[in-house]
Amino acid sequence: MEKKLEKQLSEEFKNMVDKNNPQSSIIKDCIFAFVIGGLICDIGQFFMNLFLSFGIPEDNVGFYVATVMVFLGAFLTGLGIYDNVAKYAGAGTIVPITGFANSIVSPAMEFKREGYILGVGARMFIIAGPVLVYGISSSVIVGIIYYFIKYFVK
Amino acid sequence: MAVKKLGIQTVKLMNPPSILETATITGSKEGEGPLGQYFDVVLSDDLYGEESWEKAESKMTREAVKLAINKANLHPDNIDYMFSGDLLNQIISSSFAARELQIPFFGLYGACSTMTESLSLSSMIIDGGYADYVIAATSSHFASAERQYRFPLEYGGQRPPTSQWTVTGAGAALLSSSGSGPYITYVTTGRVMDFGVKDANNMGAAMAPAAADTILRHFKDTGFNPAYYDLIITGDLGKVGKELAVELVKKGGYDISNIYTDCGVEIFDLTEQDVHSGASGCGCSAVVFCGYLYKQLKEGNFNRILLISTGALLSPTSSQQGESIPGIAHAVAIERSV
Incomplete structure (x- = not known):
């Protein structure tokens, strides 16, 4: 196209793209995320009640439930089921701890062919890594703030 | 003087090369699509019996080239040049296929434009009188592209409606200075x-x-x-x-x-x-x-x-x-x- 037309079209193009872009259906996505994410929470609650009925103290029961849910997330990832559910659930499968397991197990599986050191070992946290870095960093900061607040407000 | 040049960016081929044969190998999803019946080989296993997606993709290129040459009753030794490229880092699908084929090889990178890039250069090298038989080929593989450009296959993410699905497939065209077209x-x-x-x-x-x-x-x-x-x-x-x-x-x-x-x-x-x-x-x-x-x-x-x-x-x-x-x-x- 000629220079003048090119300049004109490049300016108009953003509007053309915005007008043409198909949008995700936010309502549909939210309903799926709510229902499937809620089901995952129900499963977590079920295990919590189960462990409590075994007489596990309330302070510790969270660790037990987290362990089971991480296992389930990892297991379903290994079976190739988790991503098929996530296609519909979106945030509903990413936000719960099962999604965290999926984000670690899926690269571990994917990069196994590059070996256990430079493949699995190096790439395992390629998605979860940032979550860990900023999660741990922010918990340290919050901890320091908490310490001073407690120190001064007695 | 560039006698074959037309306008600013076009070449008119004076001795238009003929496409003697083509060959295609695709994954299973492509085989199930509306054009499935037109592909020569539809794989049931997208790993193609290999250990990795990259090896599978390279094998697809290699086998598609071989198939196109076979269909024309020729041998890789008869081919003057091969132009090929793909999406993987350092175009390993193409160069590893060329390692087996032993055809003089020009590696191309034009991302997904590689089919017409290779056809363009093949045509010009034939029209120029430098070759009689040239292969133009390219490939891509959904799984090898995903792991390089996006996420692991089993990662649970959502794709936006504007996203596209990388084709698992390899195509090769055999061009010749003689032949009855196209x-x-x-x-x-x-x-x-x-x-x-x-x-x-x-x-x-x-x-x-x-x-x-x-x-x-x-x-x-x-x-x-x-x-x-x-x-x-x-x-x-x-x-x-x-x-x-x-x-x-x-x-x-x-x-x-x-x-x-x-x-x-x-x-x-x-x-x-x-x-x-x-x-x-x-x-x-x-x-x-x-x-x-x-x-x-x-x-x-x-x-x-x-x-x-x-x-x-x-x-x-x-x-x-x-x-x-x-x-x-x-x-x-x-x-x-x-």
């Missing part, structure tokens, strides 16, 4: 165009300006209008990019809407196969051309087509550094008779 008659080489799209999940939009520019330039250089062709088909703009390309070409003064489509829209059933905006990848225009279009030309259902493979010249690094996505498109005119 012939490659014109080559219009694209410029790199960038209208500032940054969304790597909307590559159709990023490539549409390049496609429109090359189509407009082809008409200007040759003096043809859209009616000259039975079909104008871009490589992998998908549904979103296709609409944008029509609009851009219209603003340039030509209406192509009634004879125009996109390989990325044709290869999959967009409503049934969960591919969102359509297909992408080097293999997309490769298998649609080498499979479906070549056979339609042979049978006389099309007489003249303009094939414009489109490439998004981004890398994960350039995207992460906030660069916009440059696009490129190369056009080749293929005619049943000259």
Whole structure:
């Protein structure tokens, strides 16, 4: 196209793209995320009640439930089921701890062919890594703030 | 003097090379699509009996090239050059295939525009009298592209509606200085165009300006209008990019809407196969051309087509550094008779 037309079209193009872009259906996505994410929470609650009925103290029961849910997330990832559910659930499968397991197990599986050191070992946290870095960093900061607040407000 | 040059970006081939044979190998999903019957080999296992997706993709290229040569009753020793490229880092699919084939090899990188890039260069090297038999090939693989450009296969993420599905497929075309057609008659080489799209999940939009520019330039250089062709088909703009390309070409003064489509829209059933905006990848225009279009030309259902493979010249690094996505498109005119 000629220079003048090119300049004109490049300016108009953003509007053309915005007008043409198909949008995700936010309502549909939210309903799926709510229902499937809620089901995952129900499963977590079920295990919590189960462990409590075994007489596990309330302070510790969270660790037990987290362990089971991480296992389930990892297991379903290994079976190739988790991503098929996530296609519909979106945030509903990413936000719960099962999604965290999926984000670690899926690269571990994917990069196994590059070996256990430079493949699995190096790439395992390629998605979860940032979550860990900023999660741990922010918990340290919050901890320091908490310490001073407690120190001064007695 | 460049006697074969026409206008600014086009070459008119004086001794148009004939496409002797083509071969296609695709994955199972492509085989289930609307064009499945036109592919030579549809794999039931996308690993193709190999240990990794990369090895599978390279084997697809190698076997597609061998098949095209076999169909013409030739041997790799008879082939003067092979032009091939793919999406993987350092184009390993192509060069590792060439390692086995032992055909003098030019490796290309044009992202998904590689099919017409390789056809362009093959045609010119034959027309120039430097070769009698040349292979033009390319490949892409959904799984190898995902792990390089996006996420692990089992990662649970959602794809936006503008995203496209990388075709698992390899196509090879055997061009010759003699033969009874279809012939490659014109080559219009694209410029790199960038209208500032940054969304790597909307590559159709990023490539549409390049496609429109090359189509407009082809008409200007040759003096043809859209009616000259039975079909104008871009490589992998998908549904979103296709609409944008029509609009851009219209603003340039030509209406192509009634004879125009996109390989990325044709290869999959967009409503049934969960591919969102359509297909992408080097293999997309490769298998649609080498499979479906070549056979339609042979049978006389099309007489003249303009094939414009489109490439998004981004890398994960350039995207992460906030660069916009440059696009490129190369056009080749293929005619049943000259």
